[in-house]
Amino acid sequence: MGTRHFVIHFAICALCVTALDSNVWAVTVGHQDRARSLYQVVVSLDGQGNPVLPVSVYKGAKRVQLRAKGGLRVLSTGGGTVSVSLPGPEGVMVTASEHTDGQRDHWVAVARAPANDMMSLRREVQRWKSFGHKVVPRGVGATYGLKGRVLDTRRTVLCLDQPFAEMRSARIKAASLAAKYSRQVFVHVELASPPAGKLTADARAGVTVQADDVMWFEAIEGTLEVTSWGRKGKQSMLLPGRGYVTVGAKGTMVVVNEARIETLLEGVVAAEIFASAPRAALRAQAVAARTDLLAKVGLRHRTDPFSICSDVHCQAYKGAKRLPAKIIEAVKSTRGQVLTGADGRLVDTFYHAVSGGHTENNENAWRMRTHPNLRGVSDLRPGVPNPLANGATQAAVKALLDSPDRSYAAASGRNKRALRWTVKRTPKEIRKHLQKVGVTRPLTGVQVLKRGVSGRAIEIELTQLGGSSIRLWGELRIRRAFRALKSSLFLVTPGPKDRKGVPRWWQFRGAGYGHGVGLDQTGAYGRAKLGQKYREILSAYYRGARLEQLY
Numbered sequence: 001m002g003t004r005h006f007v008i009h010f011a012i013c014a015l016c017v018t019a020l021d022s023n024v025w026a027v028t029v030g031h032q033d034r035a036r037s038l039y040q041v042v043v044s045l046d047g048q049g050n051p052v053l054p055v056s057v058y059k060g061a062k063r064v065q066l067r068a069k070g071g072l073r074v075l076s077t078g079g080g081t082v083s084v085s086l087p088g089p090e091g092v093m094v095t096a097s098e099h100t101d102g103q104r105d106h107w108v109a110v111a112r113a114p115a116n117d118m119m120s121l122r123r124e125v126q127r128w129k130s131f132g133h134k135v136v137p138r139g140v141g142a143t144y145g146l147k148g149r150v151l152d153t154r155r156t157v158l159c160l161d162q163p164f165a166e167m168r169s170a171r172i173k174a175a176s177l178a179a180k181y182s183r184q185v186f187v188h189v190e191l192a193s194p195p196a197g198k199l200t201a202d203a204r205a206g207v208t209v210q211a212d213d214v215m216w217f218e219a220i221e222g223t224l225e226v227t228s229w230g231r232k233g234k235q236s237m238l239l240p241g242r243g244y245v246t247v248g249a250k251g252t253m254v255v256v257n258e259a260r261i262e263t264l265l266e267g268v269v270a271a272e273i274f275a276s277a278p279r280a281a282l283r284a285q286a287v288a289a290r291t292d293l294l295a296k297v298g299l300r301h302r303t304d305p306f307s308i309c310s311d312v313h314c315q316a317y318k319g320a321k322r323l324p325a326k327i328i329e330a331v332k333s334t335r336g337q338v339l340t341g342a343d344g345r346l347v348d349t350f351y352h353a354v355s356g357g358h359t360e361n362n363e364n365a366w367r368m369r370t371h372p373n374l375r376g377v378s379d380l381r382p383g384v385p386n387p388l389a390n391g392a393t394q395a396a397v398k399a400l401l402d403s404p405d406r407s408y409a410a411a412s413g414r415n416k417r418a419l420r421w422t423v424k425r426t427p428k429e430i431r432k433h434l435q436k437v438g439v440t441r442p443l444t445g446v447q448v449l450k451r452g453v454s455g456r457a458i459e460i461e462l463t464q465l466g467g468s469s470i471r472l473w474g475e476l477r478i479r480r481a482f483r484a485l486k487s488s489l490f491l492v493t494p495g496p497k498d499r500k501g502v503p504r505w506w507q508f509r510g511a512g513y514g515h516g517v518g519l520d521q522t523g524a525y526g527r528a529k530l531g532q533k534y535r536e537i538l539s540a541y542y543r544g545a546r547l548e549q550l551y
């Protein structure tokens with residue numbers, strides 16, 4: 001006699017138990033559109049009233065093992081209406097089969113704006129109509145409620161009326177429209193149908209649990225240990241709370257943790273700022289990161305079965321890992337606090353390493369609407385004359401770089417090499433990078449055409465041998481064109497020229513690290529060191545924003 005073997009199958013809408021033979025039982029449980037619901041973002045509350053978000057911990061997994069010391073439960077849905085308890089520490093091994101890939105639509109998008117901004121949306125519709133293109137609105141983002149407060153991250157994306165099945169075709173179309181009309185045109189991807197497949201969890205106890213598309217797990221007590229075998233080899237993580245395994249691309253699986261927002265933030269704050277920073281700086285960073293996290297809900301990973309990834313792209317999430325007590329305190333003491341603007345929406349709380357003496361207006365860093373709470377401000381200490389006060393001209397930037405650094409960032413005593421810097425770039429070092437922006441011949445001239453309020457170059461002209469020139473907009477593109485400059489707040493001078501008149505190098509003398517918008521992390525450190533409270537720090541960098549207790 002073999003051991004009694006149970007096959008439990010989670011699939012359609014009703015619960016039914018069928019005896020296949022005396023030794024094998026099939027239990028079928030399920031939910032309509034269980035997979036699709038994973039792609040619709042929701043901030044939900046866990047059993048203790050803590051807001052949680054689905055965070056991907058592994059992608060591309062071929063096999064996934066789940067274990068917990070005191071055993072685990074396999075659940076039919078996130079709500080856990082039907083569950084199978086598997087006592088003992090052995091856990092289960094999950095594999096996927098009968099896979100079909102998901103489908104995506106690739107829309108060519110010509111504008112985006114908050115969903116309530118009818119004025120600018122209408123203007124864009126008219127503009128593209130006059131160009132001879134019909135555009136249709138597509139919605140992204142979400143509205144969600146937390147303790148009675150409704151938050152709205154919805155945006156409208158205006159797209160050409162027919163999507164492409166292939167990314168490549170959409171990109172080609174977008175590039176041709178961008179060139180023709182000198183407008184920003186991009187590809188907006190939507191999920192047409194999610195990937196599907198069968199998941200099988202085998203337990204040593206002779207029990208097999210099956211489900212279509214998705215399977216939820218939780219530890220009976222304590223944390224869940226997840227081990228994944230995939231492209232990156234074998235990886236393990238301890239997860240607090242509940243998680244699910246779902247089908248991903250090409251027959252692989254995705255492991256997702258329904259993580260508490262406050263736990264996620266501990267990881268973010270630890271990754272973002274020196275743990276040695278004074279309390280007020282850590283708290284200011286915690287509020288900025290919380291606001292940013294909640295403002296992104298529904299805008300990122302719209303075609304993934306989770307809303308936030310654990311990579312640097314979104315959040316540096318390490319699961320149930322121990323972090324410095326000071327970091328945990330900074331998150332706890334600001335629990336539920338966010339920054340909102342006059343319109344009641346969450347502020348896009350950008351932050352960066354070092355401003356270089358002055359922060360930047362958001363619309364100068366990215367082609368986006370002017371944000372009233374993201375105006376550039378001086379980061380120089382009180383009483384220090386601000387050379388940029390009457391405009392960030394070439395001469396003003398020179399005066400800033402020539403004067404001793406008396407910024408709040410300098411007062412921190414940290415990040416010294418990012419405060420002021422000088423680098424040289426030879427033609428050979430930057431050739432590949434310049435090629436990407438269309439410079440195919442040796443560079444003979446670099447001219448800053450436009451600077452933002454912080455002194456950052458936001459538009460430059462590159463002249464190549466033979467005389468033709470290329471204009472480049474955007475601080476990040478400018479930094480990348482010269483092989484990862486710390487910031488675009490620089491003065492550039494050519495070195496001695498060769499026989500053809502090509503400079504042997506370009507010297508960049510600059511200040512700061514990053515885009516310069518919003519909170520200056522090193523400046524926040526310096527302000528806290530000099531006694532400012534976190535509310536003061538936040539209102540210095542996010543002028544006019546309101547600190548709101550969301551939960």
Ligand SMILES: [Zn+2]
Pocket residue numbers: 300301308309310311313314315
């Ligand atoms: Zn991400």
